[in-house]
Amino acid sequence: MTPDAVEPSPFVRAQRYIADRVTEALDRLDPAAITTAVDLLARAPATFVYGAGRSGIIGRAFATRLVQIGLTAYVIGESVTPIVHRGDAVFILSGRGESQSSIQTANIVRREGAELIVLTGRATSKLAHISTVLLPLQFSEDPDRPRLAPLGTLFESASLRLTDAVVAELLRARGETEESMRRRHAIIV
Amino acid sequence: MTPDAVEPSPFVRAQRYIADRVTEALDRLDPAAITTAVDLLARAPATFVYGAGRSGIIGRAFATRLVQIGLTAYVIGESVTPIVHRGDAVFILSGRGESQSSIQTANIVRREGAELIVLTGRATSKLAHISTVLLPLQFSEDPDRPRLAPLGTLFESASLRLTDAVVAELLRARGETEESMRRRHAIIV
Amino acid sequence: MTPDAVEPSPFVRAQRYIADRVTEALDRLDPAAITTAVDLLARAPATFVYGAGRSGIIGRAFATRLVQIGLTAYVIGESVTPIVHRGDAVFILSGRGESQSSIQTANIVRREGAELIVLTGRATSKLAHISTVLLPLQFSEDPDRPRLAPLGTLFESASLRLTDAVVAELLRARGETEESMRRRHAIIV
Amino acid sequence: MTPDAVEPSPFVRAQRYIADRVTEALDRLDPAAITTAVDLLARAPATFVYGAGRSGIIGRAFATRLVQIGLTAYVIGESVTPIVHRGDAVFILSGRGESQSSIQTANIVRREGAELIVLTGRATSKLAHISTVLLPLQFSEDPDRPRLAPLGTLFESASLRLTDAVVAELLRARGETEESMRRRHAIIV
Numbered sequence: 001m002t003p004d005a006v007e008p009s010p011f012v013r014a015q016r017y018i019a020d021r022v023t024e025a026l027d028r029l030d031p032a033a034i035t036t037a038v039d040l041l042a043r044a045p046a047t048f049v050y051g052a053g054r055s056g057i058i059g060r061a062f063a064t065r066l067v068q069i070g071l072t073a074y075v076i077g078e079s080v081t082p083i084v085h086r087g088d089a090v091f092i093l094s095g096r097g098e099s100q101s102s103i104q105t106a107n108i109v110r111r112e113g114a115e116l117i118v119l120t121g122r123a124t125s126k127l128a129h130i131s132t133v134l135l136p137l138q139f140s141e142d143p144d145r146p147r148l149a150p151l152g153t154l155f156e157s158a159s160l161r162l163t164d165a166v167v168a169e170l171l172r173a174r175g176e177t178e179e180s181m182r183r184r185h186a187i188i189v
Numbered sequence: 190m191t192p193d194a195v196e197p198s199p200f201v202r203a204q205r206y207i208a209d210r211v212t213e214a215l216d217r218l219d220p221a222a223i224t225t226a227v228d229l230l231a232r233a234p235a236t237f238v239y240g241a242g243r244s245g246i247i248g249r250a251f252a253t254r255l256v257q258i259g260l261t262a263y264v265i266g267e268s269v270t271p272i273v274h275r276g277d278a279v280f281i282l283s284g285r286g287e288s289q290s291s292i293q294t295a296n297i298v299r300r301e302g303a304e305l306i307v308l309t310g311r312a313t314s315k316l317a318h319i320s321t322v323l324l325p326l327q328f329s330e331d332p333d334r335p336r337l338a339p340l341g342t343l344f345e346s347a348s349l350r351l352t353d354a355v356v357a358e359l360l361r362a363r364g365e366t367e368e369s370m371r372r373r374h375a376i377i378v
Numbered sequence: 379m380t381p382d383a384v385e386p387s388p389f390v391r392a393q394r395y396i397a398d399r400v401t402e403a404l405d406r407l408d409p410a411a412i413t414t415a416v417d418l419l420a421r422a423p424a425t426f427v428y429g430a431g432r433s434g435i436i437g438r439a440f441a442t443r444l445v446q447i448g449l450t451a452y453v454i455g456e457s458v459t460p461i462v463h464r465g466d467a468v469f470i471l472s473g474r475g476e477s478q479s480s481i482q483t484a485n486i487v488r489r490e491g492a493e494l495i496v497l498t499g500r501a502t503s504k505l506a507h508i509s510t511v512l513l514p515l516q517f518s519e520d521p522d523r524p525r526l527a528p529l530g531t532l533f534e535s536a537s538l539r540l541t542d543a544v545v546a547e548l549l550r551a552r553g554e555t556e557e558s559m560r561r562r563h564a565i566i567v
Numbered sequence: 568m569t570p571d572a573v574e575p576s577p578f579v580r581a582q583r584y585i586a587d588r589v590t591e592a593l594d595r596l597d598p599a600a601i602t603t604a605v606d607l608l609a610r611a612p613a614t615f616v617y618g619a620g621r622s623g624i625i626g627r628a629f630a631t632r633l634v635q636i637g638l639t640a641y642v643i644g645e646s647v648t649p650i651v652h653r654g655d656a657v658f659i660l661s662g663r664g665e666s667q668s669s670i671q672t673a674n675i676v677r678r679e680g681a682e683l684i685v686l687t688g689r690a691t692s693k694l695a696h697i698s699t700v701l702l703p704l705q706f707s708e709d710p711d712r713p714r715l716a717p718l719g720t721l722f723e724s725a726s727l728r729l730t731d732a733v734v735a736e737l738l739r740a741r742g743e744t745e746e747s748m749r750r751r752h753a754i755i756v
Contacts, residue, residue, distance in 0.1 A: 009412075011409075014546035014547075023397055034387070038389075054443075057436075058435075060435050061435045061534065063268045064268045064269065064431065067271050073269050075269060078269065079253045079267065080255075080264060104667060147549055147555075149546075150559055160534075162393065164396055164531050165392040167528070168391070168527075177524065177525070178525070182529065184271060184272055187265055199735040200601050201598075203736075204731070242631065243628050243631055246631070247628070250624045268435070290479060335744065339734070339745035345628065345727075346727060346731060349727055350586065351582065354585070357577040357580070358578050358581075361714070366717075367717035439646075445646075445649050453645070454754055456646065456647065458647075461752065462754065564648045564650055565615075565675050565676070
């Protein structure tokens with residue numbers, strides 16, 4: 001399926017490398033953890049998404065979908081985000097589980113009695129330890145990775161695919177369809 | 190109260206110039222329009238704020254306060270903004286009433302049956318004409334203005350003071366206090 | 379590799395469905411168009427990224443990487459974005475090629491003499507027609523798609539993988555490494 | 568100048584209260600501190616603005632103006648913000664000088680050798696102590712303040728007026744005009 005038999009370009013190699021590493025990481029996830037996370041998200045009065053840098057960007061894309069499904073969702077750091085209440089779900093994306101703001105956010109929301117779903121590349125981080133539901137993404141390291149998927153690329157790419165697949169679960173759990181989502185599509189000018 | 194009798198610095202001149210021009214513009218506002226706008230905002234199931242560029246930035250600051258007062262507010266363009274429903278209030282800030290996105294947003298929300306509050310520096314713009322409530326800000330032009338308050342400075346500054354004063358009205362109308370607002374202060378890490 | 383032989387969950391089906399459809403779409407891309415786009419991005423004095431909604435979110439993730447590679451990049455709509463000059467590259471992501479703001483942005487930047495790279499799911503849109511370089515993503519439609527990848531999910535997922543693979547090309551073209559990118563990692567608190 | 572002799576509305580009282588308290592606070596500022604801050608901003612290779620919540624919103628409005636003046640400016644937390652270098656200016660707005668993210672940002676930038684301008688309502692905070700240039704805003708407290716200007720209203724309003732007045736200084740220092748600024752006005756769609 002490659003255009004020719006010669007060495008594929010960095011573009012071709014990178015896009016396949018990312019796809020394969022992400023698929024491996026998602027296949028390793030415990031299905032029970034996904035089910036627990038989906039249940040929490042489907043029932044939470046509100047979900048608050050947080051991530052620093054590119055992880056936060058992927059989190060925003062997820063929050064948009066939650067709203068289109070008819071759930072109440074906020075991004076911590078945006079203008080209109082209210083306070084977290086007991087029973088709300090907080091979904092933190094953090095590749096290395098190290099950013100101070102993620103840890104501080106996690107501590108605050110646990111103290112408030114909210115449920116904490118942590119999506120992270122490091123299952124042993126402090127952030128992982130204080131989670132209610134842990135979604136750990138493990139990527140095997142190899143010499144090609146730094147050139148084909150530098151920094152948090154694999155984590156961020158896996159986070160988008162994972163959250164999009166959670167959306168498919170939520171559609172079923174909530175009896176929603178693409179059509180009902182489309183009717184909740186915000187004004188985009 | 191000036192530091193000395195010599196020519197005041199651009200800093201001193203600008204801050205006073207802005208304060209005085211903004212006070213004049215706010216004093217010229219029809220109190221009945223403010224009352225109508227406050228009533229709409231106090232009763233709307235949700236308020237959607239929109240502005241392009243620096244006007245949108247001031248709009249975000251207003252939306253944050255609406256949420257702290259216990260109202261439901263969104264910024265059009267942020268990730269979690271749902272659709273506008275009949276009866277919702279839409280608050281558009283537009284200095285010249287000309288940005289395509291503001292006009293398009295206004296047309297969409299009027300078609301949906303939402304109430305449209307327009308805060309603008311041009312009472313004769315197309316945007317002003319389709320508003321439910323018009324809050325026109327008029328600034329007298331003079332030769333100092335371009336150096337002391339270039340581009341939309343006066344409009345943006347007046348918009349912040351106006352919306353902050355609307356917050357004082359909403360506090361009374363909703364029986365809220367600084368203390369109740371503080372308890373709704375979002376996590377800021 | 380599925381956890382059991384029974385019907386896989388929506389989560390498992392969706393994540394694989396998305397991966398496969400995205401791989402197909404990226405395999406169909408003309409390698410020459412990717413090469414042209416990479417050349418433009420590697421040489422442009424500045425690159426401006428634009429997208430509405432979730433497309434814009436993916437665009438932000440790409441802009442962050444361009445900056446880490448040592449290129450100058452901006453997101454149209456953020457606070458510090460300067461004007462576009464002749465020779466700059468503008469990268470617009472638009473699933474359906476229909477948003478007014480994307481078309482208006484495209485018209486403005488072409489008038490200024492900037493190069494326009496359009497990543498879109500509709501190669502026949504007006505937006506596609508005014509591009510300098512067109513990167514069309516084609517997804518075959520089937521009855522599972524609405525439940526497994528509703529709305530623009532495939533386009534957005536393909537956009538993230540495509541732009542991440544462009545980053546791998548730019549790393550080589552510019553002689554950059556993960557280490558040099560890490561040293562340009564912004565303060566994230 | 569009030570429309571009638573009866574008790575003025577909360578709107579009228581609030582807008583005047585804010586204007587007067589802000590004027591007092593700005594008049595108390597040491598002109599030498601403003602001059603030092605303006606000099607730093609006029610010469611810095613790049614300026615990085617940071618603030619949490621509404622303070623950050625006002626910071627974004629300032630960053631937009633710096634770019635229009637022809638300076639290089641970034642908002643810490645936006646997608647395209649590069650790293651801070653020795654000699655760059657960092658401008659932090661923090662009403663109470665207490666947010667962890669502001670303090671952490673300040674510590675990082677001082678370690679990198681950047682100049683730190685702190686605009687704050689608390690001259691005795693830890694943040695104030697590590698600044699290169701301190702711009703302290705002092706507001707006298709009184710019983711009307713909580714209803715007319717709750718939470719950080721006075722600080723934020725003073726921050727906008729102060730930064731707009733700094734823009735007037737920078738216009739002169741850099742030989743810029745409203746017309747040259749207008750030519751740098753970003754695409755706003």
